[in-house]
Amino acid sequence: MFALEMQSVYKSFGNREILCGMNLQVRIGETMVILGPSGTGKSVSLKHLTGLLDPDKGQCLVKGEAISYTSSKKKAQLRSKLGVLFQSGALINWLTVFENVALPLREKKIASGKEIERIVMEKLEWLDLAHAKDTLPADISGGMKKRVGLARALTSQPEIVLYDEPTSGLDPVMSNVINELVMRLQKELHLTSVVVTHDLESAFKIADRISFLFRGKVLFCGTALEIQKSEDPIIQQFLRGSTVGPITQDQLKNPKTH
Protein backbone atom coordinates (compact mmCIF):
# COMPACT_ATOMS: atom_id res chain seq x y z
CA MET A 1 0.00 0.00 0.00
CA PHE A 2 1.21 3.51 -0.84
CA ALA A 3 0.88 6.54 1.43
CA LEU A 4 -0.48 8.56 -1.49
CA GLU A 5 -1.42 7.58 -4.98
CA MET A 6 -2.67 9.28 -8.14
CA GLN A 7 -4.15 6.90 -10.70
CA SER A 8 -4.46 8.19 -14.30
CA VAL A 9 -5.66 11.59 -13.19
CA TYR A 10 -6.95 14.02 -15.82
CA LYS A 11 -7.91 17.60 -15.01
CA SER A 12 -8.81 20.56 -17.22
CA PHE A 13 -9.80 24.13 -16.41
CA GLY A 14 -11.86 25.36 -19.36
CA ASN A 15 -9.87 24.50 -22.46
CA ARG A 16 -6.63 24.15 -20.54
CA GLU A 17 -5.56 20.58 -19.84
CA ILE A 18 -3.46 20.64 -16.68
CA LEU A 19 -3.13 16.96 -15.76
CA CYS A 20 -3.10 14.42 -18.56
CA GLY A 21 -3.04 10.91 -17.11
CA MET A 22 -0.94 11.66 -14.05
CA ASN A 23 0.29 8.58 -12.14
CA LEU A 24 2.16 8.98 -8.88
CA GLN A 25 2.93 6.64 -6.01
CA VAL A 26 4.40 7.90 -2.75
CA ARG A 27 5.76 5.17 -0.48
CA ILE A 28 5.17 5.22 3.27
CA GLY A 29 7.96 7.07 5.11
CA GLU A 30 9.69 8.50 2.04
CA THR A 31 10.25 12.09 0.96
CA MET A 32 8.98 12.51 -2.57
CA VAL A 33 9.87 15.73 -4.36
CA ILE A 34 7.73 16.84 -7.29
CA LEU A 35 9.79 18.92 -9.71
CA GLY A 36 8.92 20.49 -13.00
CA PRO A 37 8.56 23.70 -14.98
CA SER A 38 5.80 26.21 -14.14
CA GLY A 39 2.31 25.27 -15.27
CA THR A 40 2.89 21.52 -15.43
CA GLY A 41 0.39 20.76 -12.68
CA LYS A 42 2.51 20.44 -9.53
CA SER A 43 0.27 22.48 -7.23
CA VAL A 44 -2.85 21.11 -8.92
CA SER A 45 -1.58 17.59 -8.12
CA LEU A 46 -1.21 18.60 -4.47
CA LYS A 47 -4.80 19.93 -4.45
CA HIS A 48 -5.99 16.59 -5.83
CA LEU A 49 -4.05 14.64 -3.19
CA THR A 50 -5.68 16.71 -0.42
CA GLY A 51 -9.16 16.35 -1.93
CA LEU A 52 -9.50 20.10 -2.59
CA LEU A 53 -10.00 19.26 -6.27
CA ASP A 54 -11.64 16.22 -7.79
CA PRO A 55 -10.23 14.90 -11.08
CA ASP A 56 -12.20 14.85 -14.33
CA LYS A 57 -11.02 11.26 -14.73
CA GLY A 58 -8.99 8.91 -12.53
CA GLN A 59 -8.69 8.99 -8.75
CA CYS A 60 -6.42 9.83 -5.81
CA LEU A 61 -5.88 7.57 -2.83
CA VAL A 62 -4.68 8.27 0.71
CA LYS A 63 -3.38 5.10 2.35
CA GLY A 64 -5.35 3.02 -0.15
CA GLU A 65 -8.65 4.87 0.32
CA ALA A 66 -10.12 7.16 -2.35
CA ILE A 67 -10.21 10.85 -1.40
CA SER A 68 -11.65 11.87 -4.79
CA TYR A 69 -15.42 11.97 -5.18
CA THR A 70 -16.11 10.86 -1.66
CA SER A 71 -18.36 12.25 1.09
CA SER A 72 -17.20 15.26 3.14
CA LYS A 73 -17.16 13.02 6.21
CA LYS A 74 -14.81 10.54 4.52
CA LYS A 75 -12.68 13.40 3.19
CA ALA A 76 -12.40 14.83 6.72
CA GLN A 77 -11.36 11.41 8.03
CA LEU A 78 -8.67 11.00 5.35
CA ARG A 79 -7.51 14.61 5.76
CA SER A 80 -6.83 13.94 9.43
CA LYS A 81 -3.86 11.87 8.18
CA LEU A 82 -2.60 14.86 6.19
CA GLY A 83 -0.84 18.08 7.08
CA VAL A 84 -0.32 20.75 4.44
CA LEU A 85 2.15 23.62 4.35
CA PHE A 86 0.83 26.15 1.85
CA GLN A 87 3.12 28.33 -0.24
CA SER A 88 2.33 31.53 1.68
CA GLY A 89 1.72 29.76 4.99
CA ALA A 90 -2.03 30.51 4.61
CA LEU A 91 -2.23 31.82 8.19
CA ILE A 92 -5.41 33.48 9.40
CA ASN A 93 -4.48 37.14 9.57
CA TRP A 94 -6.45 38.22 12.63
CA LEU A 95 -5.17 35.34 14.80
CA THR A 96 -1.83 35.38 16.62
CA VAL A 97 0.83 32.75 15.95
CA PHE A 98 -0.38 30.78 18.98
CA GLU A 99 -4.04 31.00 17.94
CA ASN A 100 -3.19 29.97 14.37
CA VAL A 101 -1.38 26.86 15.55
CA ALA A 102 -4.15 26.09 18.05
CA LEU A 103 -6.88 26.60 15.43
CA PRO A 104 -7.41 22.98 14.30
CA LEU A 105 -7.42 21.73 17.89
CA ARG A 106 -9.86 24.40 19.08
CA GLU A 107 -12.22 24.20 16.12
CA LYS A 108 -12.38 20.41 16.14
CA LYS A 109 -12.52 20.35 19.96
CA ILE A 110 -9.84 17.65 19.98
CA ALA A 111 -8.33 18.71 23.30
CA SER A 112 -9.09 20.78 26.38
CA GLY A 113 -7.69 24.29 26.96
CA LYS A 114 -4.63 23.17 28.99
CA GLU A 115 -3.89 20.29 26.63
CA ILE A 116 -4.13 22.61 23.60
CA GLU A 117 -1.67 25.01 25.23
CA ARG A 118 0.76 22.16 25.93
CA ILE A 119 0.57 20.78 22.37
CA VAL A 120 0.88 24.19 20.74
CA MET A 121 3.80 25.30 22.90
CA GLU A 122 5.56 21.99 22.22
CA LYS A 123 5.26 22.55 18.44
CA LEU A 124 6.27 26.21 18.70
CA GLU A 125 9.34 25.36 20.76
CA TRP A 126 10.24 22.52 18.39
CA LEU A 127 10.18 24.99 15.52
CA ASP A 128 11.88 27.74 17.53
CA LEU A 129 8.84 30.01 17.47
CA ALA A 130 7.89 30.22 21.15
CA HIS A 131 9.11 33.82 21.38
CA ALA A 132 6.69 34.92 18.63
CA LYS A 133 3.57 33.26 20.01
CA ASP A 134 1.66 36.51 20.56
CA THR A 135 2.65 38.08 17.24
CA LEU A 136 0.26 38.54 14.33
CA PRO A 137 1.18 36.98 10.94
CA ALA A 138 1.55 40.45 9.38
CA ASP A 139 4.42 41.18 11.78
CA ILE A 140 6.58 38.12 11.08
CA SER A 141 8.96 37.25 8.24
CA GLY A 142 8.19 34.91 5.33
CA GLY A 143 10.36 32.15 6.80
CA MET A 144 8.59 32.40 10.15
CA LYS A 145 5.19 32.29 8.44
CA LYS A 146 6.19 29.02 6.79
CA ARG A 147 7.36 27.58 10.10
CA VAL A 148 4.10 28.65 11.77
CA GLY A 149 2.22 27.01 8.88
CA LEU A 150 4.25 23.87 9.47
CA ALA A 151 3.59 23.97 13.23
CA ARG A 152 -0.14 24.24 12.49
CA ALA A 153 0.06 21.34 10.03
CA LEU A 154 1.77 19.22 12.69
CA THR A 155 -0.65 19.88 15.58
CA SER A 156 -3.13 17.27 14.44
CA GLN A 157 -0.26 14.72 14.24
CA PRO A 158 -0.47 13.83 10.55
CA GLU A 159 1.17 10.78 8.99
CA ILE A 160 1.79 12.57 5.69
CA VAL A 161 2.91 16.19 5.20
CA LEU A 162 2.55 17.96 1.87
CA TYR A 163 4.64 21.06 1.19
CA ASP A 164 3.81 23.54 -1.57
CA GLU A 165 6.99 25.43 -2.52
CA PRO A 166 8.34 25.49 1.05
CA THR A 167 11.49 27.43 0.16
CA SER A 168 10.09 29.90 -2.38
CA GLY A 169 10.81 33.53 -1.53
CA LEU A 170 13.25 32.63 1.23
CA ASP A 171 16.93 33.47 1.52
CA PRO A 172 19.42 30.56 1.28
CA VAL A 173 19.85 30.35 5.05
CA MET A 174 16.12 30.18 5.74
CA SER A 175 15.71 27.73 2.83
CA ASN A 176 18.20 25.44 4.54
CA VAL A 177 16.36 25.81 7.84
CA ILE A 178 13.18 24.59 6.12
CA ASN A 179 15.05 21.78 4.33
CA GLU A 180 16.48 20.58 7.61
CA LEU A 181 13.04 20.70 9.21
CA VAL A 182 11.66 18.48 6.45
CA MET A 183 14.49 16.01 7.00
CA ARG A 184 14.10 16.16 10.79
CA LEU A 185 10.40 15.42 10.51
CA GLN A 186 11.11 12.33 8.45
CA LYS A 187 13.90 11.16 10.75
CA GLU A 188 12.31 11.89 14.13
CA LEU A 189 8.60 11.49 13.43
CA HIS A 190 8.89 9.05 10.46
CA LEU A 191 6.50 11.15 8.39
CA THR A 192 5.87 10.71 4.69
CA SER A 193 6.57 13.94 2.83
CA VAL A 194 5.57 15.25 -0.57
CA VAL A 195 7.39 18.43 -1.54
CA VAL A 196 6.48 20.51 -4.56
CA THR A 197 9.38 22.77 -5.46
CA HIS A 198 11.39 24.54 -8.15
CA ASP A 199 14.43 24.68 -5.91
CA LEU A 200 16.88 22.09 -7.28
CA GLU A 201 19.38 22.38 -4.41
CA SER A 202 16.63 21.78 -1.91
CA ALA A 203 15.19 18.90 -3.96
CA PHE A 204 18.53 17.07 -4.18
CA LYS A 205 19.12 17.57 -0.47
CA ILE A 206 15.83 16.26 0.91
CA ALA A 207 14.46 13.83 -1.70
CA ASP A 208 14.43 10.08 -1.41
CA ARG A 209 12.84 10.08 -4.85
CA ILE A 210 12.05 12.81 -7.36
CA SER A 211 9.12 12.85 -9.78
CA PHE A 212 9.64 15.17 -12.72
CA LEU A 213 6.40 16.53 -14.18
CA PHE A 214 6.03 17.71 -17.74
CA ARG A 215 2.83 18.39 -19.70
CA GLY A 216 0.64 17.14 -16.88
CA LYS A 217 2.23 13.78 -16.25
CA VAL A 218 5.27 12.22 -14.66
CA LEU A 219 8.12 12.15 -17.14
CA PHE A 220 10.66 10.64 -14.78
CA CYS A 221 10.70 9.15 -11.29
CA GLY A 222 13.88 8.17 -9.51
CA THR A 223 16.51 9.17 -6.98
CA ALA A 224 18.39 12.47 -7.07
CA LEU A 225 21.41 10.72 -8.59
CA GLU A 226 19.31 9.02 -11.24
CA ILE A 227 17.65 12.24 -12.37
CA GLN A 228 21.01 13.97 -12.61
CA LYS A 229 22.26 11.18 -14.84
CA SER A 230 19.15 11.25 -17.03
CA GLU A 231 19.83 12.08 -20.66
CA ASP A 232 16.29 13.25 -21.38
CA PRO A 233 16.63 16.67 -23.09
CA ILE A 234 13.68 18.11 -21.11
CA ILE A 235 15.19 17.11 -17.77
CA GLN A 236 18.64 18.24 -18.85
CA GLN A 237 17.33 21.69 -19.85
CA PHE A 238 15.50 22.03 -16.52
CA LEU A 239 18.54 20.98 -14.48
CA ARG A 240 20.88 23.28 -16.41
CA GLY A 241 18.34 26.15 -16.39
CA SER A 242 19.06 26.68 -20.08
CA THR A 243 16.84 29.08 -22.04
CA VAL A 244 17.01 26.95 -25.19
CA GLY A 245 15.38 23.54 -25.39
CA PRO A 246 12.12 21.60 -25.38
CA ILE A 247 10.70 23.33 -22.27
CA THR A 248 11.02 26.78 -23.86
CA GLN A 249 9.50 25.50 -27.11
CA ASP A 250 6.56 24.07 -25.17
CA GLN A 251 6.08 27.33 -23.29
CA LEU A 252 6.02 29.26 -26.56
CA LYS A 253 3.49 26.82 -28.02
CA ASN A 254 1.19 26.90 -24.96
CA PRO A 255 1.75 30.32 -23.35
CA LYS A 256 -1.52 30.18 -21.36
CA THR A 257 -0.42 27.24 -19.24
CA HIS A 258 2.85 28.83 -18.11
Added chain:
Amino acid sequence: MKERFKKISSPIEAMGYTVSLFLWTILELPYVFFKRKEILEQMYIAGVGSFFVVSLVSVFTGMIMGLNTGLGLRDFGAEGQIGLLLTITLTREMSPFMTSLILAASVGSAMAAEIGTMKVSEEIDALEVMSISPIRYLVLPRILGFSLMVPILCVYSSTLGILGGALIGKFQLGIDLIAYFQDVINRITSIPGLKDLYVGILKGFVFGIVISTISCSQGMRTSGGAIGVGETTRFAVVISFLTVIFFGYVLTALFYN
Protein backbone atom coordinates in the same frame (compact mmCIF):
# COMPACT_ATOMS: atom_id res chain seq x y z
CA MET B 1 -21.44 30.13 -28.62
CA LYS B 2 -19.47 28.88 -25.62
CA GLU B 3 -18.77 32.45 -24.50
CA ARG B 4 -22.46 33.34 -24.83
CA PHE B 5 -23.44 30.28 -22.79
CA LYS B 6 -20.87 31.24 -20.14
CA LYS B 7 -22.34 34.77 -19.94
CA ILE B 8 -25.80 33.31 -19.26
CA SER B 9 -24.76 30.41 -17.05
CA SER B 10 -22.37 32.35 -14.82
CA PRO B 11 -24.97 34.56 -13.03
CA ILE B 12 -27.29 31.55 -12.63
CA GLU B 13 -24.41 29.56 -11.17
CA ALA B 14 -23.60 32.46 -8.79
CA MET B 15 -27.23 32.69 -7.70
CA GLY B 16 -27.36 28.93 -7.14
CA TYR B 17 -24.18 29.05 -5.09
CA THR B 18 -25.53 31.94 -2.97
CA VAL B 19 -28.76 30.08 -2.21
CA SER B 20 -26.82 26.88 -1.41
CA LEU B 21 -24.46 28.84 0.85
CA PHE B 22 -27.45 30.22 2.74
CA LEU B 23 -28.93 26.74 3.15
CA TRP B 24 -25.58 25.30 4.31
CA THR B 25 -25.36 28.14 6.83
CA ILE B 26 -28.81 27.22 8.17
CA LEU B 27 -27.53 23.66 8.65
CA GLU B 28 -24.69 25.08 10.76
CA LEU B 29 -27.12 26.89 13.11
CA PRO B 30 -26.74 24.25 15.87
CA TYR B 31 -23.16 25.58 16.31
CA VAL B 32 -24.34 29.12 17.09
CA PHE B 33 -23.56 28.73 20.79
CA PHE B 34 -19.91 27.78 20.09
CA LYS B 35 -19.58 30.75 17.74
CA ARG B 36 -21.18 33.34 20.07
CA LYS B 37 -17.92 35.25 20.53
CA GLU B 38 -17.34 35.54 16.77
CA ILE B 39 -21.00 36.54 16.21
CA LEU B 40 -20.69 39.34 18.77
CA GLU B 41 -17.43 40.44 17.11
CA GLN B 42 -19.20 40.64 13.74
CA MET B 43 -22.08 42.59 15.29
CA TYR B 44 -19.53 45.01 16.70
CA ILE B 45 -17.75 45.34 13.32
CA ALA B 46 -21.06 45.99 11.50
CA GLY B 47 -22.31 48.40 14.16
CA VAL B 48 -19.15 50.38 14.79
CA GLY B 49 -18.06 50.29 11.13
CA SER B 50 -21.20 52.07 9.98
CA PHE B 51 -22.28 53.99 13.11
CA PHE B 52 -20.99 57.39 12.03
CA VAL B 53 -22.30 57.26 8.46
CA VAL B 54 -25.69 55.85 9.54
CA SER B 55 -26.01 58.62 12.16
CA LEU B 56 -25.14 61.40 9.74
CA VAL B 57 -27.27 60.11 6.86
CA SER B 58 -30.26 59.46 9.15
CA VAL B 59 -30.27 62.93 10.72
CA PHE B 60 -29.95 64.64 7.33
CA THR B 61 -32.57 62.41 5.70
CA GLY B 62 -34.98 63.28 8.52
CA MET B 63 -34.18 66.96 8.03
CA ILE B 64 -34.59 66.85 4.22
CA MET B 65 -37.82 64.86 4.38
CA GLY B 66 -39.16 67.06 7.17
CA LEU B 67 -38.42 70.23 5.22
CA ASN B 68 -39.84 68.95 1.93
CA THR B 69 -43.05 67.56 3.37
CA GLY B 70 -43.41 70.52 5.76
CA LEU B 71 -43.15 73.05 2.93
CA GLY B 72 -45.61 71.05 0.82
CA LEU B 73 -48.08 70.67 3.65
CA ARG B 74 -47.82 74.34 4.65
CA ASP B 75 -49.94 75.23 1.59
CA PHE B 76 -52.76 73.28 3.23
CA GLY B 77 -51.93 74.50 6.72
CA ALA B 78 -51.00 70.96 7.70
CA GLU B 79 -47.27 71.29 8.38
CA GLY B 80 -47.92 70.08 11.91
CA GLN B 81 -48.43 66.59 10.47
CA ILE B 82 -44.76 66.06 9.57
CA GLY B 83 -44.10 64.12 12.79
CA LEU B 84 -46.71 61.56 11.79
CA LEU B 85 -45.53 61.40 8.16
CA LEU B 86 -41.86 61.03 9.09
CA THR B 87 -42.62 58.28 11.60
CA ILE B 88 -44.55 56.30 9.01
CA THR B 89 -42.03 56.76 6.18
CA LEU B 90 -38.91 56.21 8.24
CA THR B 91 -39.96 53.18 10.28
CA ARG B 92 -41.74 51.43 7.45
CA GLU B 93 -39.46 52.03 4.47
CA MET B 94 -36.70 54.59 4.54
CA SER B 95 -34.61 53.51 7.54
CA PRO B 96 -34.32 49.80 6.63
CA PHE B 97 -33.56 50.74 3.03
CA MET B 98 -31.03 53.47 3.85
CA THR B 99 -29.28 51.52 6.59
CA SER B 100 -29.02 48.43 4.40
CA LEU B 101 -27.51 50.31 1.48
CA ILE B 102 -24.98 52.02 3.76
CA LEU B 103 -24.07 48.69 5.34
CA ALA B 104 -23.83 46.95 1.95
CA ALA B 105 -21.41 49.60 0.72
CA SER B 106 -19.29 49.77 3.87
CA VAL B 107 -19.43 46.49 5.81
CA GLY B 108 -20.68 44.14 3.04
CA SER B 109 -17.94 45.20 0.64
CA ALA B 110 -15.30 44.74 3.35
CA MET B 111 -16.73 41.28 4.11
CA ALA B 112 -16.53 40.24 0.44
CA ALA B 113 -12.99 41.62 0.11
CA GLU B 114 -11.82 39.91 3.31
CA ILE B 115 -13.19 36.47 2.36
CA GLY B 116 -12.05 36.98 -1.24
CA THR B 117 -8.50 37.72 -0.10
CA MET B 118 -8.59 34.65 2.14
CA LYS B 119 -9.72 32.61 -0.85
CA VAL B 120 -6.94 33.76 -3.18
CA SER B 121 -4.26 33.44 -0.49
CA GLU B 122 -5.29 29.80 0.13
CA GLU B 123 -6.50 30.45 3.69
CA ILE B 124 -9.88 28.90 2.90
CA ASP B 125 -8.15 25.88 1.32
CA ALA B 126 -6.10 25.60 4.51
CA LEU B 127 -9.28 25.56 6.62
CA GLU B 128 -10.75 22.83 4.42
CA VAL B 129 -7.60 20.72 4.61
CA MET B 130 -7.73 21.04 8.42
CA SER B 131 -11.35 19.80 8.17
CA ILE B 132 -12.61 23.12 9.55
CA SER B 133 -15.80 24.11 7.78
CA PRO B 134 -15.28 27.60 6.26
CA ILE B 135 -19.04 28.04 6.49
CA ARG B 136 -19.09 27.42 10.23
CA TYR B 137 -15.88 29.33 10.86
CA LEU B 138 -16.33 32.33 8.55
CA VAL B 139 -19.81 32.55 7.04
CA LEU B 140 -22.10 31.69 9.99
CA PRO B 141 -20.75 34.40 12.35
CA ARG B 142 -20.79 37.01 9.56
CA ILE B 143 -24.34 36.34 8.37
CA LEU B 144 -25.74 36.12 11.90
CA GLY B 145 -23.78 39.03 13.34
CA PHE B 146 -24.62 41.26 10.39
CA SER B 147 -28.32 40.38 10.11
CA LEU B 148 -28.84 40.86 13.87
CA MET B 149 -27.14 44.25 13.75
CA VAL B 150 -29.11 45.71 10.81
CA PRO B 151 -32.51 45.82 12.63
CA ILE B 152 -30.85 47.51 15.63
CA LEU B 153 -29.37 50.12 13.31
CA CYS B 154 -32.75 50.52 11.58
CA VAL B 155 -34.43 51.49 14.87
CA TYR B 156 -31.49 53.78 15.66
CA SER B 157 -31.71 55.36 12.19
CA SER B 158 -35.49 55.93 12.50
CA THR B 159 -34.99 57.60 15.87
CA LEU B 160 -32.31 59.93 14.50
CA GLY B 161 -34.40 60.69 11.41
CA ILE B 162 -37.36 61.67 13.59
CA LEU B 163 -35.05 63.86 15.69
CA GLY B 164 -33.69 65.47 12.49
CA GLY B 165 -37.27 66.18 11.41
CA ALA B 166 -37.95 67.73 14.82
CA LEU B 167 -34.98 70.08 14.41
CA ILE B 168 -36.25 71.33 11.05
CA GLY B 169 -39.82 71.46 12.33
CA LYS B 170 -38.83 73.66 15.26
CA PHE B 171 -36.31 75.99 13.62
CA GLN B 172 -37.53 76.27 10.02
CA LEU B 173 -41.21 75.48 10.08
CA GLY B 174 -42.00 76.80 13.55
CA ILE B 175 -43.83 73.66 14.67
CA ASP B 176 -44.57 73.01 18.34
CA LEU B 177 -42.16 70.23 19.44
CA ILE B 178 -44.50 68.81 22.08
CA ALA B 179 -47.21 68.33 19.45
CA TYR B 180 -44.60 66.83 17.07
CA PHE B 181 -43.44 64.20 19.56
CA GLN B 182 -47.01 63.55 20.69
CA ASP B 183 -47.82 62.66 17.05
CA VAL B 184 -44.76 60.40 16.90
CA ILE B 185 -45.66 58.58 20.14
CA ASN B 186 -49.32 58.25 19.17
CA ARG B 187 -48.35 56.71 15.83
CA ILE B 188 -45.77 54.30 17.25
CA THR B 189 -48.09 53.08 20.00
CA SER B 190 -51.04 52.61 17.61
CA ILE B 191 -51.61 49.23 15.93
CA PRO B 192 -50.66 50.44 12.41
CA GLY B 193 -47.61 52.15 13.92
CA LEU B 194 -46.50 48.95 15.65
CA LYS B 195 -46.97 47.12 12.36
CA ASP B 196 -44.73 49.69 10.61
CA LEU B 197 -42.14 49.16 13.31
CA TYR B 198 -42.06 45.38 13.14
CA VAL B 199 -42.18 45.36 9.34
CA GLY B 200 -39.24 47.78 9.36
CA ILE B 201 -37.32 45.57 11.78
CA LEU B 202 -38.16 42.47 9.72
CA LYS B 203 -37.02 44.26 6.56
CA GLY B 204 -33.73 45.13 8.25
CA PHE B 205 -33.24 41.49 9.25
CA VAL B 206 -34.05 40.18 5.75
CA PHE B 207 -31.82 42.80 4.08
CA GLY B 208 -29.06 41.88 6.53
CA ILE B 209 -29.30 38.22 5.55
CA VAL B 210 -29.39 39.13 1.85
CA ILE B 211 -26.36 41.45 1.97
CA SER B 212 -24.18 39.25 4.15
CA THR B 213 -25.01 36.08 2.21
CA ILE B 214 -24.26 37.77 -1.12
CA SER B 215 -21.02 39.26 0.24
CA CYS B 216 -19.83 35.93 1.67
CA SER B 217 -20.86 34.06 -1.46
CA GLN B 218 -19.01 36.49 -3.73
CA GLY B 219 -15.96 36.22 -1.46
CA MET B 220 -16.00 32.43 -1.49
CA ARG B 221 -16.17 32.38 -5.30
CA THR B 222 -13.21 34.74 -5.77
CA SER B 223 -10.39 33.76 -8.08
CA GLY B 224 -7.64 35.58 -9.93
CA GLY B 225 -5.64 37.50 -7.31
CA ALA B 226 -6.02 41.21 -6.61
CA ILE B 227 -8.15 41.85 -9.71
CA GLY B 228 -10.47 39.06 -8.64
CA VAL B 229 -10.84 40.56 -5.15
CA GLY B 230 -11.65 43.96 -6.67
CA GLU B 231 -14.31 42.46 -8.92
CA THR B 232 -15.74 40.45 -6.04
CA THR B 233 -16.15 43.60 -3.94
CA ARG B 234 -17.79 45.52 -6.78
CA PHE B 235 -20.20 42.69 -7.60
CA ALA B 236 -21.04 42.16 -3.94
CA VAL B 237 -22.16 45.80 -3.58
CA VAL B 238 -24.02 45.99 -6.91
CA ILE B 239 -25.85 42.67 -6.43
CA SER B 240 -26.66 43.55 -2.81
CA PHE B 241 -28.20 46.89 -3.88
CA LEU B 242 -30.35 45.27 -6.55
CA THR B 243 -31.45 42.42 -4.32
CA VAL B 244 -32.31 44.76 -1.43
CA ILE B 245 -34.52 46.81 -3.76
CA PHE B 246 -36.23 43.64 -4.98
CA PHE B 247 -36.82 42.26 -1.48
CA GLY B 248 -37.93 45.71 -0.31
CA TYR B 249 -40.72 45.66 -2.88
CA VAL B 250 -41.67 42.03 -2.10
CA LEU B 251 -41.93 42.69 1.64
CA THR B 252 -43.90 45.92 1.22
CA ALA B 253 -46.30 44.19 -1.16
CA LEU B 254 -46.61 41.27 1.23
CA PHE B 255 -47.51 43.36 4.30
CA TYR B 256 -49.35 46.35 2.85
CA ASN B 257 -51.05 45.12 -0.29
